[in-house]
Amino acid sequence: MKNFLSIFIILFFAGSAFSQEIMANVTVNAQQLSGSNQQVYKTLEKNVRDFINKTSWTGKRLQNFEKVKANFAFVITGREGNRFNGTMVVQAVRPVFNSTYESPLMNVNDTKIDFEYVENENLVFNERQFSGKNLTDIISFYVYMILGYDADSFQSMGGQQHFTKAQQISRNAMNKGYEGWSVVEGPRTRGALIDGIIAPSYNPVRTVFYNYHRSGLDNMYNQDQSSPKKVIADALMALKQFENSFQQNYAINLFLDTKAAEIYNIFDSRNNGAVNMNELKQLMITLSPKNTEARWNNWK
Template sequence: MKKIISLFLLLFIYSTSFSQELLATVQVNSQQLGGSNQSAYKALEKSLRDFINNTSWTGRKLQNFEKIKSNFAIVISEKDGNRYKGSIVIQAVRPVYNTNYESPLINLQDTRFSFEYIENENLIFNERQFSGKNLIDVVSFYVYLILGYDADSFQTMGGTQWFQKAQQIAQNGESQNNYDGWKQINEPRNRSQLIREIMSPNMAQLRSTFYTYHRAGLDNMFNQDQTSSKKIIFDALMQLKMYENSFQQNYFFDLFTTNKADEIFNIFNSGNNGGIIIGDLKQLMMMFSPKNTDSKWSKWK
């Protein structure tokens, strides 16, 4: 666990109740547009930061240390009047009990991101209908996705109510023809696909593993004897073998293995793994994440 801890800085301390609001940073990068007006992008950056951090997404009022640390990074590649096109990266982390380590919850890049924005306009979210401009719809979708991931890591299926909010936003977006990323067909790895897979009963085991991995596994890694926690994480991961014939095209599953690859490798990259049959986990991870075979899984002893 010491190797894992050394990879991250202390961002916030653990709260005994899982957090349900965000403490977000926002960056808007317009370098690809050359000498365009930077004030509009700084205004967009501030407006989004205020929108994410000041909106009451869950109805709970929390201290900053209780909130979910997250980051939204937008790269704008095209501009046509008030219409913009580019990509957005969404990242969020979760504290691990009694340590200064933070575990990655989600880290994804959405390259189908276009929106309309007028400098200094008010950003108002209505979950019951599409905004017409796509900016707050996409951002709100990912806010609820982060809330769902976080809650799932503290309680079995705890994120369902927030995933349902994200699903409603996706359904609102599917009726729009002016913006990509919402259609369930001809757009692989889109927002609608992701939330549909998260909510699918077929993915209940992955969500259950997500909870066990974090709450029963990582949150107990502070113990001097880590073998029992490693065994819990090992058993939880081995439960995913049920997806060996269906994981290839699953966006939700791919995000899990991609976001957790470094962490999983570091947890078991020591000689103190108790009675775990590391060869079984090695074969599993080589199947699920073959691109990491040489850099990670083959190095396990």
């Protein structure tokens, strides 16, 4: 217990704790492409996994327990020569203090994955310019998004440097002939996501993110959970200021989609202390209406 607490204190107070690297699992599914050479997809899977896990994204050399766990799952639905397209689910989690529970940081389904890839080619990241093939750009963008979310959950606004790099990658890739970057394509693009997070108007949501995790979840190990639950509820209630604009903000939508199951489970009991469950329920119905029947209406 003492050793674990010492590790946690180091992670929390050391500046390098907010510059974590990634430990990612990568899968590539191309089963929809009947007759296609499957070996190239196995090679792609390994190349991307090595690219993520072996690239020094922050300049820090860290041990495995310090790295952010992530999952990148490609589904390839089209191929023409060396150009591939499909979808990708990106997920990441962070540990909760003094527990075995891992809290979801991000769970995004990107439906505009389009890139060029030659089997066994060397994947290299260059944050200063577009790669020309879009694969490393997409992956690098999401790596820095994950690092940003993780850092924000441990330190207020701690992910700024990572989000700034993600925004630069996004800007480098715009107007280069690949979908999914430009904000003019719609509200759910990579460009719209990072621009929404970087915008000063989103700072209150990032504060919610920090309070929710650091002051709330990380104190849930206490026998009396009423206090951290109140902290989490108060953090969520701060989102009320966005109830008339959240539909146009991809970043807020992604936060709610990622956290919906967890939020429901936290308050799915009668031990909710001073939390005004009626107010919280109404806010969640407003901000995340698709979860009303399956979750919010089941709160007692």
